[in-house]
Amino acid sequence: MQDIWDNHRGSIIAVAAAIIAFFSSAYVVSEEEQAVIIRTGQPVGTVNTPGGKTGAGLYLRIPFVDSVQTIEKRLLDLEMNEEEVLSNDQQRLLVDAYARFRIVDPVRMVERAGNTDGVRTALEPILNSVLRQELGRRTFEAMLTAERGTALANVRTKLDRQAKQYGAEIIDVQIKRTDLPSGAPLDSAFQRMETDRQREARTIRAQGDRDARIIRAEADAQASKIYAAAFGKDPGFYDFYRAMQSYDATFATREGGPQNNLILSPDNEYLRQFRGQR
Secondary structure, eight states: OHHHHHHHHHHHHHHHHHHHHHHHHEEEEOTTEEEEEEETTEEEEEESOTTOSOOSEEEEOOTTTEEEEEEEOSOEEEEEEEEEEEOTTSOEEEEEEEEEEEESOHHHHHHHTSSHHHHHHHHHHHHHHHHHHHHHTSOTGGGGSTHHHHHHHHHHHHHHHHHGGGTEEEEEEEEEEEEOOTTHHHHHHHHHHHHHHHHHHHHHHHHHHHHHHHHHHHHHHHHHHHHHHHHHTOHHHHHHHHHHHHHHHHHOOOTTSOOOOOOOOTTOGGGTTTTTOO
16 A cells, blocks of 8 residues: 555646645636636736626636635616705705716726725715706706706716726616705705796686686677678677567576566557567
8 A cells, every 4th residue: 555655646646736836726616707817916917807708617826826806797886875965046955866886997906996885985976966966957857857866967977976086887877866855955955846836827827817808709790790791691680689688688587586567559660579560
């Protein structure tokens, strides 16, 4: 047995050393990650980066010389929790916002920020500042309309410009919640909003009444024109028609009203049309 060990000792040691060297140099990069190879403190290569020539899989490095830093390839969140912002109409707003970003240049990220937490630390005050600027140009009510989308698009553009220097790309910026602080300011804002809506409703009603009067006047004028044109073709019929209207108004029995008693001579001119005379 000793002879066998002596004869194969060199081979066994070589195989063991090869196994140790392989495990020391081999590393795996998953589909959800990208990697930067760092040698003597400097990035010297990348694996599975967006648009890169290599993909996920098993790779080798120089043992004890190269280190591998893996970086998330999926979207990452940047949170801004309940920051106070002053709107254009001097309302103090409590804003919960977030941005989604991804690392597109891992080498620059390693050089400028170190890791993704460093990117978040660098971008949080920028997001805060840009959001304050955009919301400060708009009223609280404007943030409840489509103008909110324009403001967030501007925030994304400005934040993305700053994020590029850290190897990141801003995908989206959204506001989760925009509220007024509780208490008197909130009640005052609601009361002012209610007053504005009531004023707007009164304006709409006034415009509706004006339009209705115009329509009725135009309709009456058109009706008079039609009647005049029709009765002008037969003055006798017009005289008969007007007499019938007068009889109806004079002799009609009104429920609950006083009864009218008229004593007229049979040959009275008023009853001429009643007698069938024209």
